[in-house]
Amino acid sequence: MSSSLAENLARFRKARNLSQEELAAAASVGVDTVGRIERGERRTTRPATVAKLARVLAVTPDALLGLLPAAHAVRDAEVARLRQAITASAEVPGLDDLADTDDISDPASLAKASHATWRAYVDGRHGELLHALPVLLTDARRLVHATTGDANAAAQQLLSTAYRLGAGIAGRLDMDDLAWTVAERALAAARKSGNPEIDSAISLRYLVWTLIKQGRTEDAERVAVKAAEQIEPRMLDRDTTRAGVFGNLLFNAANAALRSGSGDRANDLLAIAQSAALRAGRDNATEAAIFGPRVAAFQAVDHAVRLGDPETALRLADRIAEPQGPVPAFWEAGHRLHLAHAAAQLRRDQLAVDLLSEARDLAPDWVQRQPLGATVMRGLVDRATRRRGRRFAELAAHYGVL
Numbered sequence: 001m002s003s004s005l006a007e008n009l010a011r012f013r014k015a016r017n018l019s020q021e022e023l024a025a026a027a028s029v030g031v032d033t034v035g036r037i038e039r040g041e042r043r044t045t046r047p048a049t050v051a052k053l054a055r056v057l058a059v060t061p062d063a064l065l066g067l068l069p070a071a072h073a074v075r076d077a078e079v080a081r082l083r084q085a086i087t088a089s090a091e092v093p094g095l096d097d098l099a100d101t102d103d104i105s106d107p108a109s110l111a112k113a114s115h116a117t118w119r120a121y122v123d124g125r126h127g128e129l130l131h132a133l134p135v136l137l138t139d140a141r142r143l144v145h146a147t148t149g150d151a152n153a154a155a156q157q158l159l160s161t162a163y164r165l166g167a168g169i170a171g172r173l174d175m176d177d178l179a180w181t182v183a184e185r186a187l188a189a190a191r192k193s194g195n196p197e198i199d200s201a202i203s204l205r206y207l208v209w210t211l212i213k214q215g216r217t218e219d220a221e222r223v224a225v226k227a228a229e230q231i232e233p234r235m236l237d238r239d240t241t242r243a244g245v246f247g248n249l250l251f252n253a254a255n256a257a258l259r260s261g262s263g264d265r266a267n268d269l270l271a272i273a274q275s276a277a278l279r280a281g282r283d284n285a286t287e288a289a290i291f292g293p294r295v296a297a298f299q300a301v302d303h304a305v306r307l308g309d310p311e312t313a314l315r316l317a318d319r320i321a322e323p324q325g326p327v328p329a330f331w332e333a334g335h336r337l338h339l340a341h342a343a344a345q346l347r348r349d350q351l352a353v354d355l356l357s358e359a360r361d362l363a364p365d366w367v368q369r370q371p372l373g374a375t376v377m378r379g380l381v382d383r384a385t386r387r388r389g390r391r392f393a394e395l396a397a398h399y400g401v402l
Contacts, residue, residue: 015396085134122328124366153194160189224253244289283325310342333363
C-alpha cells in the first residue's frame with residue numbers, strides 16, 4: 001500500500017536526518033509549507049514544490065508521492081540469468097543448455113564450486129550468488145548428462161544442491177512460483193542421487209518453505225511432518241546430518257502450524273526439534289542442514305514474537321548460550337531482526353535500533369531483502385519525534401525506508 005505525501009515527506013526527511021527548517025532551506029521552499037504538508041493540512045501541492053523537495057531528499061517525485069514501489073524492489077533483470085538457468089530443459093527445443101558438452105567440469109572442481117556458492121547463500125551475499133549459481137546449474141546438468149552409474153549419482157547430488165540453492169534465493173526474492181519449480185527439480189535430482197533418502201528430505205524442506213510462502217500452511221505442515229517421520233533419528237543415532245535435516249523439517253512444520261493458528265501444536269513440534277538439537281550437542285552448518293542448540297533457541301524466540309509475546313522473546317534471548325559451532329551470518333542476523341521487532345513493540349526504540357544495526361553488520365545484503373527489517377525501521381522512523389542522528393539515517397537508507 002502506498003503512503004501519502006504527508007507520511008512520505010516526514011519519513012524521508014527524518015531518514016535523511018534533516019529538520020523541517022533544513023529541508024525547507026535546501027529546497028528553497030517555506031518552512032511553513034513543509035510543516036503544513038507533513039501535518040496533512042494541504043490538499044494539493046504544486047508539482048514544482050514536490051520536485052524541489054524530492055531533489056533534496058534524493059528520491060523521485062513519484063516515490064515522494066507514493067506512486068512507485070520501494071527502492072529495494074526486485075527487478076526481473078537482476079535474476080534473468082538465474083531464471084534462464086533454472087528453466088533450461090532438453091525437453092524444450094531451443095532451451096537446451098548442453099550444447100557445449102566438451103566443456104565438462106570434473107566432479108571435484110564442481111563440488112568445490114558448489115560449496116563456495118552455498119557459502120554465498122548462507123552469508124547473504126546475493127550479488128555473488130546470482131552471478132555464480134547459473135554457472136553451477138549449467139555445469140551440474142552437463143556433468144549429469146555426461147556420466148553414468150555411481151558418477152552420475154554423485155552428479156545428481158550436486159545438481160540437487162544447486163537446485164535447492166535456486167529455490168532458496170528465489171524464495172528470498174519473493175519469486176514463489178519459480179521457487180516451487182526449482183524445488184521440484186531439486187527433489188527429482190535427489191531421488192537419483194547416491195543418498196536419496198536424505199537428499200530427498202532436504203529437498204522437501206525447500207518445498208515446504210515454498211508452500212508456507214504461498215500461504216498453504218496446512219499442506220506445508222503435513223509434508224514436513226511426514227518427511228521428518230521418515231528420517232527421524234533413533235535414540236542413539238549420532239548422525240548429525242540426519243538430526244539436522246529432521247530438526248529443520250520440524251522447524252518448518254512448527255512455523256506452518258503457527259501460521260495456521262495452532263500455537264500449541266507449533267510448540268509441541270518445536271519441543272521435539274529442541275530435544276534433537278540438545279542431543280546433537282553443538283551447532284553445525286552444512287549444505288544439508290543448519291541445526292543445533294543455538295539455532296533451536298533462535299526458533300523459540302521467533303515463535304514468541306509471532307505469538308505476540310515480545311517480553312518472552314527478549315527474556316528467552318537473554319538465556320541463549322554462545323554458539324557451539326558455526327552458525328551462519330543470516331541466521332544470526334535474522335535473530336536480531338526478530339528481537340528488534342520485539343523491542344519496537346515494547347517501545348524500547350534504542351534497543352531496536354541497536355539490534356537493526358547488528359543485523360545489518362552481520363548480513364548487509366540479506367537484511368535488505370527481509371520485509372521484517374524494513375517494517376521495524378519504518379515504524380521507528382514514523383515514531384521518531386525528532387532527528388535521531390547519522391546512524392539512524394544510515395539504517396533507514398539501508399533498510400529501504402528511503
